[in-house]
Amino acid sequence: EAGVAQSPRYKIIEKRQSVAFWCNPISGHATLYWYQQILGQGPKLLIQFQNNGVVDDSQLPKDRFSAERLKGVDSTLKIQPAKLEDSAVYLCASSLGGGLGTQYFGPGTRLTVL
Amino acid sequence: QKEVEQDPGPLSVPEGAIVSLNCTYSNSAFQYFMWYRQYSRKGPELLMYTYSSGNKEDGRFTAQVDKSSKYISLFIRDSQPSDSATYLCAMTHLGGGYQKVTFGTGTKLQVIP
Numbered sequence: 152e153a154g155v156a157q158s159p160r161y162k163i164i165e166k167r168q169s170v171a172f173w174c175n176p177i178s179g180h181a182t183l184y185w186y187q188q189i190l191g192q193g194p195k196l197l198i199q200f201q202n203n204g205v206v207d208d209s210q211l212p213k214d215r216f217s218a219e220r221l222k223g224v225d226s227t228l229k230i231q232p233a234k235l236e237d238s239a240v241y242l243c244a245s246s247l248g249g250g251l252g253t254q255y256f257g258p259g260t261r262l263t264v265l
Numbered sequence: 266q267k268e269v270e271q272d273p274g275p276l277s278v279p280e281g282a283i284v285s286l287n288c289t290y291s292n293s294a295f296q297y298f299m300w301y302r303q304y305s306r307k308g309p310e311l312l313m314y315t316y317s318s319g320n321k322e323d324g325r326f327t328a329q330v331d332k333s334s335k336y337i338s339l340f341i342r343d344s345q346p347s348d349s350a351t352y353l354c355a356m357t358h359l360g361g362g363y364q365k366v367t368f369g370t371g372t373k374l375q376v377i378p
Contacts, residue, residue, distance in 0.1 A: 155308070191273065193353050193368030194309065206363055242308050254366070256308025 153177065155257035157243050163263045169231035172260045176224070176245030183220055184254060185228050186242040194242055200226065233264045268292045271354055271369030280378050284341040288354035288369045291335065295356040297364065298330050300339045303351045303371065312352075313339070344376045 156175040164170050176183050181202050186194035197216065199207040202223040211218070215234070220226040230237055240261050244254040271288045278284055286300075297316055301309035313328040315321045321328045327340040337356075341348055351371040357364040 191370065193269075193271075193355075193370045195368070196366065199363070201363070206361065207365065244308070253311050253314075256310065258306070258308050261306075 155243055155245055155255055157241075157257035157260055159260055160258065161261050161263075163265065164233055165265050166235055167232040169229065170233055170262065171230075172228045172241050172243075172262075174226045174228070174243030174257060176226070176243070177255055180245035180247055180255075181223070182246045182248060183226050184244040184246075185218055185226070186244065188240045188242055188259070190239070197228070230262075233262075235264050238262055238264045266291055269354065269356060269367050269369045272372055273370055275373040275375060277375045277377060278344055280344060280346060280376055282344050282376070284339075284344050284348070284374060284376075286339040286341075286352050286354075286372050286374070288337050288356075289335055290337075290356055292356075292358060292367075293335070294358040295367075296359065297357045298328070298337050299355040299357075299366075300326075300328055301353040301355060301368075303353060305350075309353055344374075346376050346378050349375045 158173050183200045185197045187197050188194045197211045198218045200220040203220045218228045240259040242256050242259045244256045246254045269290045299314040300312045302312050303309040315328050315330050318330050318332045325342045329338040351373045353371045354369040355366050357366050
C-alpha cells in the first residue's frame, strides 16, 4: 500500500512570496489533515477535511493560508504572502475516518522563509 | 498552561537501558492517548494507543495511562540504537463529532551503542 505522498520535499522562499504544497493521501482515506510542525514543537493541526468538506480549520491563519481538497482526494495548502514565522515542516496525514482512525503521515515539506 | 506538557529532552541512554518517556495533561476531556515515533526528516508514525487507565504492552513497548493523575508514560525495554528518534505523545477529545488531536512537543531520544 502506497503511503501519503507530499511535494515538494523542500522549499525556500523570501517573505511576502507565495508557496503551495501538494498532498496525495492513501487511497480510500476519507479524512485528510494538514499540520504545521515548527522546529522543536509537536505538530499543530491547521485544517482537517472529511472527503472534500472542511470539519476543522480553527487554527488556520485564514488571512494568509488556504487549503482545498478537490474531489475528496488530493489536497493543496497555500500560503500567501509568507512570513518568516511560517518556516516549518508542513505535514499531511490521512485516515480512513474522522474518528480514532490511525493517521498516516507523509514525509512533510520543509519550508524556509528568508 | 499548555494542554499537553512533554519534557523535550534530549534523553541519551546506553543500548539495553529501559527508557521512560512522560507527558502530563490538563484537559479532562481527553479520551484516547497515543505515542508516535518520528525519525529525523520523516513524518510521525503511530506506535501505540490506549483508552483506559492501566498498561498496554506491545513487544518492547509499554504504554501507561493514569487518568486520575493526568499522566501518561511510554516505556521502552532493551532499548536499541534504532529507537533513536523523537517521541510524541498525543491525545484526543471529541469535538464537533470528530476526535481532535493535540500533540506534545516531543522528546528526542538517543540510544548509544
